[in-house]
Amino acid sequence: xxxxxxxxxxxxxxxxxxxxxxxxxxxxxxxxxxxxxxxxxxxxxxxxxxxxxxxxxxxxxxxxxxxxxxxxxxxxxxxxxxxxxxxxxxxxxxxxxxxxxxxxxxxxxxxxxxxxxxxxxxxxxxxxxxxxxxxxxxxxxxxxxxxxxxxxxxxxxxxxxxxxxxxxxxxxxxxxxxxxxxxxxxxxxxxxxxxxxxxxxxxxxxxxxxxxxxxxxxxxxxxxxxxxxxxxxxxxxxxxxxxxxxxxxxxxxxxxxxxxxxxxxxxxxxxxxxxxxxxxxxxxxxxxxxxxxxxxxxxxxxxxxxxxxxxxxxxxxxxxxxxxxxxxxxxxxxxxxxxxxxxxxxxxxxxxxxxxxxxxxxxxxxxxxxxxxxxxxxxxxxxxxxxxxxxxxxxxxxxxxxxxxxxxxxxxxxxxxxxxxxxxxxxxxxxxxxxxxxxxxxxxxxxxxxxxxxxxxxxxxxxxxxxxxxxxxxxxxxxxxxxxxxxxxxxxxxxxxxxxxxxxxxxxxxxxxxxxxxxxxxxxxxxxxxxxxxxxxxxxxxxxxxxxxxxxxxxxxxxxxxxxxxxxxxxxx
Amino acid sequence: xxxxxxxxxxxxxxxxxxxxxxxxxxxxxxxxxxxxxxxxxxxxxxxxxxxxxxxxxxxxxxxxxxxxxxxxxxxxxxxxxxxxxxxxxxxxxxxxxxxxxxxxxxxxxxxxxx
Numbered sequence: 001x002x003x004x005x006x007x008x009x010x011x012x013x014x015x016x017x018x019x020x021x022x023x024x025x026x027x028x029x030x031x032x033x034x035x036x037x038x039x040x041x042x043x044x045x046x047x048x049x050x051x052x053x054x055x056x057x058x059x060x061x062x063x064x065x066x067x068x069x070x071x072x073x074x075x076x077x078x079x080x081x082x083x084x085x086x087x088x089x090x091x092x093x094x095x096x097x098x099x100x101x102x103x104x105x106x107x108x109x110x111x112x113x114x115x116x117x118x119x120x121x122x123x124x125x126x127x128x129x130x131x132x133x134x135x136x137x138x139x140x141x142x143x144x145x146x147x148x149x150x151x152x153x154x155x156x157x158x159x160x161x162x163x164x165x166x167x168x169x170x171x172x173x174x175x176x177x178x179x180x181x182x183x184x185x186x187x188x189x190x191x192x193x194x195x196x197x198x199x200x201x202x203x204x205x206x207x208x209x210x211x212x213x214x215x216x217x218x219x220x221x222x223x224x225x226x227x228x229x230x231x232x233x234x235x236x237x238x239x240x241x242x243x244x245x246x247x248x249x250x251x252x253x254x255x256x257x258x259x260x261x262x263x264x265x266x267x268x269x270x271x272x273x274x275x276x277x278x279x280x281x282x283x284x285x286x287x288x289x290x291x292x293x294x295x296x297x298x299x300x301x302x303x304x305x306x307x308x309x310x311x312x313x314x315x316x317x318x319x320x321x322x323x324x325x326x327x328x329x330x331x332x333x334x335x336x337x338x339x340x341x342x343x344x345x346x347x348x349x350x351x352x353x354x355x356x357x358x359x360x361x362x363x364x365x366x367x368x369x370x371x372x373x374x375x376x377x378x379x380x381x382x383x384x385x386x387x388x389x390x391x392x393x394x395x396x397x398x399x400x401x402x403x404x405x406x407x408x409x410x411x412x413x414x415x416x417x418x419x420x421x422x423x424x425x426x427x428x429x430x431x432x433x434x435x436x437x438x439x440x441x442x443x444x445x446x447x448x449x450x451x452x453x454x455x456x457x458x459x460x461x462x463x464x465x466x467x468x469x470x471x472x473x474x475x476x477x478x479x480x481x482x483x484x485x486x487x488x489x490x491x492x493x494x495x496x497x498x499x500x501x502x503x504x505x506x507x508x509x510x511x512x513x514x515x516x517x518x519x520x521x522x523x524x525x526x527x528x529x530x531x532x533x534x535x536x537x538x539x540x541x542x543x544x545x546x547x548x549x550x551x552x553x554x555x556x557x558x559x560x561x562x563x564x565x566x567x568x569x570x571x572x573x
Numbered sequence: 574x575x576x577x578x579x580x581x582x583x584x585x586x587x588x589x590x591x592x593x594x595x596x597x598x599x600x601x602x603x604x605x606x607x608x609x610x611x612x613x614x615x616x617x618x619x620x621x622x623x624x625x626x627x628x629x630x631x632x633x634x635x636x637x638x639x640x641x642x643x644x645x646x647x648x649x650x651x652x653x654x655x656x657x658x659x660x661x662x663x664x665x666x667x668x669x670x671x672x673x674x675x676x677x678x679x680x681x682x683x684x685x686x687x
Contacts (some may be wrong), residue, residue: 001643029626035648036601036622042644043602070619363597365639386640404640 001042006069010058011041017068032233034539035073040065041546052176054197067322094281105264129426129462132161136212139391139413140181140190141163141427150177152192152210152438156292157393157400157415157426169217170194170208174393178208180228184236187441188212189252191239192228207241209254212440220254229273229310231279233293235471235494236443240279240293242267247281249293260295263287269306275317275566276471276494278333278478282308286333288322288560290478297479301335312347315354316564319470328359333567341371343376348390348436352398356418358390358399370420381420389436400437413437468557470547470566477568484537488512488521491547491568492530495557499524503531506546508567514543542571582614586624588667589614589662591633591652598637598651600624625650633659 004009014295018037022030024040044061045053124410138156142378150171155162175195181192190210196201205227207220232239240249240260247261247270249562263283270281277289280301288306291298307323314320319338320331328341346360357371358381365386370377380386386404393400397418402411403425413427472492490504503522507513514535516522537543544566548555553562586608592601593607600621607617628634632654641647652660 029630030650032629033622035645036625037618039600039643039645039647040602040605040618040622042641043600043647046643066617066619070617072622096680187582386642404642533599 001046004055005555006055007053007058010055010062011038014041014062014068018071021070021072044545049337056199057197057467060160075338078106099493109540110297129155129160130165132156134409135159135161136187137165137444139393139427139437140183140440141413141437142181142192145354150189150194152178152181153427155413155427157398160426162427165210165212166188166217172206174206175206180230181210182212182230182232182239182438183440183555184232184239184441185234185441185443186236186253186445188236188439191232191241193227193230193489195226205243207250207254209252216262218254220250220257222257227271229268229281231265231310233272234469235276236528238293240272240280245283247279247291249279249295258295260293261289261291263289263299266308269310271311271313273313273317274315275469275564277476278317278474280313280455282306282311282322284308288320288335290333292476292478294476295310297481298479299480301331301333307345308348312349312357314350314498315352317565318565321350321357324346328357330373333569339373339376341376341449344369346388348399349392349393349402351399351418352394353397356392356397358392360388360390360403368420368493370399370418379420381416381423383416383423387414389426391437393439394442394552402437468495468497468563470563473547473566473568475568475570477566479573480571482537482570484539484541487534488536489533489535489545489568490530491523491533491555491566492527493555493557493563494529496528497531498556498558498560499528502554502556503533504546504548504552506549506552508544508546510543512542514545537572539572542569544569582616585614586616586620586661587628590621591656591663594634594650594652595660596661598649600641600647601647604650617642630658632656637667664680 003140015034015038019030019034022033024464025033041058041061044064045057046508088339099181124223129547134183135154135156141150141154141155151164151168151434152170153162154165156474166178170192172194175194176196179193179195181190182322183190189212192210193205193207194203197203203226207224207226207227209218209220210217227241227243229242230239234514238249238251245263245266246259247267248259249259250257260279260280260284265284268282268284270277270279272293277292279287279293282288282292285299286304286306288302288311289298302324309323312321318333322329322331323344323346324337326343328344328347330338332338341359344359345362348358348360350357353498357373359369359371361367361369366388367388368381368383369378370381381399382472383403388402390399390401391416392398398415398417400413403414404411412425414425418422433571443515471489471494475486475488514537516534517536518534523553524531547566547568548563549565553565555563589611591605593604599607604625605616605618605621605647606612608621626632629636629650632653634650635653637649637651638646639649
């Protein structure tokens with residue numbers, strides 16, 4: 001937390017005022033209480049104000065606490081035996097010195113991430129990192145530099161390079177730190193936000209987009225309330241975020257903002273499906289929901305018990321990991337719990353191969369664990385300090401996370417192997433460590449991982465190697481009000497497909513499969529990606545169709561890769 | 574009425590804190606937040622922090638200092654063996670007291686069928 005001198009002085013004044021009421025106590029007890037009061041202030045500030053609180057924020061926090069006089073009565077009742085102390089004055093001096101010492105340790109220090117020499121802990125190795133001007137993929141994170149400048153950094157733990165992407169351009173007078181940078185899968189755009197508090201304590205947010213190729217920043221028109229939860233569509237054309245209880249989708253060019261769902265309570269997190277056709281989100285009422293990106297439909301998967309964190313899609317988009325009633329739970333798109341694992345307080349994500357899930361626990365310090373989804377065995381990541389915000393690298397299933405250094409309170413970006421071992425530092429931050437790192441250019445990294453190619457020259461190879469996925473259907477899956485006279489169903493993939501009778505429209509059951517009105521009418525459109533199925537639908541009926549299954553997988557791209565199976569469910573009115 | 578409620582709350586606070594920490598360690602602000610979930614307790618910082626200090630001094634709680642993402646190091650409180658034993662005794666006493674008061678409210682003597 002970045003505390004100005006004025007704020008530090010105000011905190012010190014409050015502590016002195018409380019201390020004056022604790023005069024009846026021995027020095028150690030007094031210091032105990034003062035430390036509790038002091039950390040209370042910081043915790044409360046962090047909870048309501050973010051990283052750069054204003055004096056008004058501090059005043060609000062202090063106003064919500066008991067006045068110093070209240071401590072007098074509590075202490076008098078609890079410690080009558082200690083009322084008289086002959087060395088009272090000396091104790092006061094010591095306590096003041098202790099408080100001053102604590103305050104002096106909390107300098108608003110700032111360090112530039114990532115540092116070239118990050119070897120701050122003997123037990124963890126560090127990578128020598130060099131500055132770059134040409135990174136296009138890697139781990140994104142927000143940070144404050146040594147000069148107090150707020151910037152977005154990109155680090156590549158494989159190439160051992162880092163780059164400042166914004167160079168002070170998102171530091172706006174009167175505005176807080178640049179926050180939550182999230183990179184598009186194609187590596188071309190980063191979305192981020194900056195915020196400020198108004199005089200009447202309302203948060204205002206600006207959303208910014210960074211065009212990586214042109215190195216150009218542009219603002220999404222308008223200002224918003226409290227916005228967060230950025231998640232890109234798999235085709236990188238749009239991103240989703242939420243503003244209080246409204247879920248909204250915005251195009252990559254910053255235009256076309258559309259609210260696609262609203263809830264009765266605040267949204268806790270959202271995430272775009274890897275299939276592209278659904279956005280999962282959690283709400284403060286404990287529900288897990290799914291909305292169509294176009295806003296045409298939304299439905300509740302689980303009604304209660306879900307933690308309001310971002311839901312975590314499985315790689316194939318057929319399941320979602322959430323925390324339900326304190327347990328890691330994998331939920332199907334029908335809302336049923338497929339599997340449950342141990343207790344957790346955060347889910348960090350699925351590994352690239354979909355076999356491992358990283359999650360966080362907190363028993364004093366936060367720790368990251370990795371659970372095997374096959375046998376349910378779990379092991380902690382080999383890091384003994386505060387660790388949070390895990391992120392799987394598509395390359396070799398490596399895990400990146402923030403680790404807290406208990407000596408200088410710096411956060412380090414650490415990468416470790418999929419078994420949790422061999423952690424090494426590859427970047428540092430001072431105040432923004434609790435912001436989850438994200439990937440820029442996930443698709444490019446994935447492609448390079450398979451072939452070992454340079455990510456910057458590998459987009460064609462990446463596209464060539466990845467299996468095709470469904471990006472849209474008509475009707476949309478989950479739509480409960482489909483016109484029975486629609487006449488045809490269509491599916492669109494993200495790649496060019498083999499077109500010569502290469503399709504697998506498959507039954508879930510005979511009862512729920514539509515009547516095909518014209519077998520000869522099944523065809524691909526000229527875009528080579530959309531296949532059409534002529535159907536005759538009945539009113540008020542639920543239809544369930546598999547687009548490819550494990551056995552029947554004739555939907556294939558031009559290289560012969562079968563499309564990832566997709567379940568299309570809708571109901572006619 | 575208000576005086577009685579205030580005194581009852583104060584008397585229960587130590588009992589509530591020990592019960593809260595039975596489920597794992599926690600730091601001051603978090604303990605306060607948890608107790609504030611119980612509306613009837615009306616807990617504030619000037620009540621909780623001195624009690625935490627006293628419980629520690631009396632040997633019922635121990636403290637572990639750990640870094641915080643928000644500012645100065647946090648002090649995580651947890652039960653000592655003595656504290657756990659005391660809590661067990663308090664819980665037994667509480668259970669017996671509660672049962673006796675319920676009987677009293679029903680107008681029965683201890684030992685009678687409710």
